[in-house]
Amino acid sequence: MKVTETSNPKPLTFSLLRLLTDGEFHSGEVLAKQLGVSRASVNIALNDTGQYGLTLFSVRGRGYRLVEAPQWLDAKKINDWLKMPDNFHIETAETAISSNTVLLQRAALGASSGSVLAVEWQSAGRGRLGRTWHSGLGNALTFSLLWRFKFGLSGLSGLSLAVGVAMMRALVKLGAENVGLKWPNDLLTGGAKSSGNSVNQPQGKLAGILIEAQGDMLGPSLVVIGIGMNLRLPQAVMKRIDQPVSDLAQFMAKPPERNYLLAMLLQELAEMLTVFAEQGFAPLRAEWESYHVYQDRKVKMLLPDNTEVSGVVRGVTDAGALRVETKQGVQVFHAGEISLREA
Numbered sequence: 001m002k003v004t005e006t007s008n009p010k011p012l013t014f015s016l017l018r019l020l021t022d023g024e025f026h027s028g029e030v031l032a033k034q035l036g037v038s039r040a041s042v043n044i045a046l047n048d049t050g051q052y053g054l055t056l057f058s059v060r061g062r063g064y065r066l067v068e069a070p071q072w073l074d075a076k077k078i079n080d081w082l083k084m085p086d087n088f089h090i091e092t093a094e095t096a097i098s099s100n101t102v103l104l105q106r107a108a109l110g111a112s113s114g115s116v117l118a119v120e121w122q123s124a125g126r127g128r129l130g131r132t133w134h135s136g137l138g139n140a141l142t143f144s145l146l147w148r149f150k151f152g153l154s155g156l157s158g159l160s161l162a163v164g165v166a167m168m169r170a171l172v173k174l175g176a177e178n179v180g181l182k183w184p185n186d187l188l189t190g191g192a193k194s195s196g197n198s199v200n201q202p203q204g205k206l207a208g209i210l211i212e213a214q215g216d217m218l219g220p221s222l223v224v225i226g227i228g229m230n231l232r233l234p235q236a237v238m239k240r241i242d243q244p245v246s247d248l249a250q251f252m253a254k255p256p257e258r259n260y261l262l263a264m265l266l267q268e269l270a271e272m273l274t275v276f277a278e279q280g281f282a283p284l285r286a287e288w289e290s291y292h293v294y295q296d297r298k299v300k301m302l303l304p305d306n307t308e309v310s311g312v313v314r315g316v317t318d319a320g321a322l323r324v325e326t327k328q329g330v331q332v333f334h335a336g337e338i339s340l341r342e343a
Contacts, residue, residue, distance in 0.1 A: 008123050009052060009137065012037065012045040014094050017054070017137070020066035027063035052121070053136020053234035070138020071258040073118050081263035087270050090116045097124045099144035100212055100226040107146055107214065107222050114270075118143035118262060139232045139247075141262055145225045147273055152219035158281025158320030160185040160211050160335070163225055165284050166272035167207065168291050170264040178251050180293035183313075183322050184335040185209035187229070188293055189246040204246030206230055227265070231255050282318040289315045298343040299324065301333060309333075310343055 009017075015035055020026060032039045046064060049056045055067040073092040079085045089112060096102050099117045101124075106115065119142050149155065164181045171179050171187075182188050190203025207229035215221025230247035232255060248255040256264070275283060289295055292313070300310045301324070311326035322333045322340070 007048075007051070008095055009121055010045055011094070012041065013049070014120070016042060016045055016064075017049070017066065017070065018072065020056075020064060021069040021072070023066060023069060025057075025059065025062040025065045031064070053139055055234075070120075072138060073120060073262075074259050075118075077259040078118075078263045078266070081260050083267055084270065088114045088116050088266060090118070090266075092118045093120070095119065095121045095123065098122055098226075099142060100210060100224050103144045103146045103224045104212060104214070107224065111146055113146060113148035113222070115146040116143060116266065136234055138258070139230075139234065141227070141229045141231060141258060141265075143227055143262060145227075145266065145269060146222065147225065148220065148222045149215075149277055150220050151277075152217045153213055153215050153221050154217050155219075155280065156211075156213055156221065156223065158284075158316075158318070159223065159225075159276065160209050161288050161316065161320045162272055162276050162281050162284050163209050163211065163227075163269065165288050165291070166268040167209075167227070167229075167265060169272075170261075170268040174252075174256050174261070174264060176248060176252055179206060181288065181291040182293055183316065183340055184320065185211075189248075189251050204244040206246050206248065225269070229261075231258065231261070280318065281320050285316060285318060292316075294340070294342060300341055300343045302339040302341075304338070 012035065016031060019031060019034065028039050028042045032042045035042075046056060046058075054070070057065040057067065059065070075090045075092050078090050079088075082088065093099075096117070096119045099119045099122060103111065103115060103117050121137060122142055161181075161184060164185065164187065167187060168179065168181060179187060179189050185208060186205055187207040188204065189206045207227060210226040211223050212226070213221060213223045230245060232249040233245065233247045255261075272284070292315075294313045295315065296313060298310065298312050300308050302308055309324070309326060309331070311324040311331070314323045314325050314330060316322055317332060320335075324331055324333060
């Protein structure tokens, strides 16, 4: 998702916003004393918080009040909700260039499988096809998971689709409706039905998956799985994004608490990755197809050479490639730089 550039929140801004989480008015003078800074520093740090998707009231004589405070990430809460906390090493951070970038660097230094980095604000979060993923503070979930495999890079085919299955399992358990998958690595809302029945026109992107791999063809290998999911996107943020987007709040009366959602996603990812390590994507193929919003629908694909191919989606292969019935017969397409749209 490409957006206009936004400055990074300062450490003082985070400290002040955490003090304002209770939703009450706090005078600038009291806030300044609590943090040992000047009154002017408080004013500067809280200026332009609207760019982060937050609404801050400033009333003379009363101070500052934060409307709908962020749900801050908390590693302890996440661990408490995990069934198998020993499988993960969870860390949260206020800011990072990109959680994927940081974990890839740590992987090169020997970080263990199951390392998780969840970030409040990414200054250069990345998506597929060079897109930038961006969101407000506390109203989206952006995290990365490091996972190591004994086999080589050639055995990772279909992993992005398998990750989508794990995410759908978590959302279905949480009661999300009208959510589906789009090949190869997006979750959509707005007509897609998680039951796998016929669907209406998808309306917006709910989440994206970015997988980056390192290793040898014969093994071992590792992947960093980056996930960005919109929970409750403010209009101020949505206006800066140049493609249709949506969030869980549009389709769930009460979206899950942010840390609980992350724990559920990690749980499903761990279970899926265990199966994938033993059997690959094949046993997950039918389930993935049941969630695909374009299954048996007419689509058009923009290929790297700017040519278009139209046809009807007939599922995917055991390696996760898309099967499309065209005038020339059933053709197989691999992710690469292909852009898929409904015809």
